[in-house]
Amino acid sequence: MTTERKAAIITGAAGGIGKELARRMAERGVDLVLVDLKREAVLAVAEELGLNETNSLAVAADVSVESEVKGYVQAALDKFGRIDYFANNAGIEGPMGLIEEQSVDALDLVYRVNVRGVFLGLQHVLPVMKRQQSGAILNTSSLAGLMGAPGMSPYIMSKHAVIGLTRVAANEAAPSGVRVNAVLPGTINTAMMRKIEANSGMADAFKTANEASTPLGRYGEPQEVAAVMNFLLSDEASFVTASLYTVDGGMVA
Numbered sequence: 001m002t003t004e005r006k007a008a009i010i011t012g013a014a015g016g017i018g019k020e021l022a023r024r025m026a027e028r029g030v031d032l033v034l035v036d037l038k039r040e041a042v043l044a045v046a047e048e049l050g051l052n053e054t055n056s057l058a059v060a061a062d063v064s065v066e067s068e069v070k071g072y073v074q075a076a077l078d079k080f081g082r083i084d085y086f087a088n089n090a091g092i093e094g095p096m097g098l099i100e101e102q103s104v105d106a107l108d109l110v111y112r113v114n115v116r117g118v119f120l121g122l123q124h125v126l127p128v129m130k131r132q133q134s135g136a137i138l139n140t141s142s143l144a145g146l147m148g149a150p151g152m153s154p155y156i157m158s159k160h161a162v163i164g165l166t167r168v169a170a171n172e173a174a175p176s177g178v179r180v181n182a183v184l185p186g187t188i189n190t191a192m193m194r195k196i197e198a199n200s201g202m203a204d205a206f207k208t209a210n211e212a213s214t215p216l217g218r219y220g221e222p223q224e225v226a227a228v229m230n231f232l233l234s235d236e237a238s239f240v241t242a243s244l245y246t247v248d249g250g251m252v253a
């Protein structure tokens with residue numbers, strides 16, 4: 001039996017879903033490179049999860065800036081010598097408003113993080129995994145990548161784009177034995193959802209309506225998304241690629 005350790009990069013690691021994924025992966029002994037905008041926030045996550053300097057690295061990086069993406073990929077290689085798993089997960093929600101009320105600046109901002117950031121991550125991680133002839137990537141899309149709803153056009157467009165990118169990347173990577181999938185969370189209890197509720201201007205009604213349109217009748221918890229992500233970013237999912245995994249309490253049923 002091989003005892004070789006695995007190494008993962010998680011972006012958006014200081015956020016609700018990223019932190020719970022880090023917890024799950026740490027529990028199964030994966031070395032972690034935790035990436036988020038602020039180093040203190042990532043260090044706080046590492047401390048909360050009981051990680052140390054041997055099994056983890058905290059990196060401050062903006063996923064939309066190419067030099068910083070190169071930086072976190074190189075930091076992972078310098079520290080662990082390989083990248084087995086990549087959670088391309090950082091994202092922002094952007095403003096609420098009808099299409100005619102949205103600004104082009106808001107569209108550019110959301111695309112910068114949610115599309116350019118995911119694209120850059122793929123650009124710099126894929127060559128490493130192709131060289132290794134192994135690896136798994138998981139892009140975080142959203143149920144908003146499958147469905148339309150009024151009021152969040154930049155976000156919804158960006159998450160549709162992540163699905164397209166996932167499909168292209170999965171096709172391009174498969175000959176090298178590298179898998180690429182997407183996870184599509186529904187409404188999940190994190191800081192992002194609190195912001196979306198607040199931006200809706202009717203937080204309670206927004207939450208009630210969302211719960212009512214979810215067959216399981218509630219928001220999901222970040223741990224419930226992390227469990228599926230942890231599976232897809234493991235060798236248990238060795239024949240799963242180009243797949244879209246909804247974790248949404250049945251919302252698309």
Ligand code: NAI
Binds near residue numbers: 037192
């Ligand atoms: P969150 O707001 O708790 O975490 C997002 C993290 O990404 C934050 O720590 C933030 O600092 C980081 N981040 C934002 N911009 C960044 C940048 N330019 N560079 C590096 N890091 C950056 O949100 P949550 O819920 O954990 O979101 C994680 C992913 O899940 C996002 O891609 C989000 O769009 C997606 N998602 C979330 C859903 C929800 O209901 N919470 C539903 C569907 C998808």
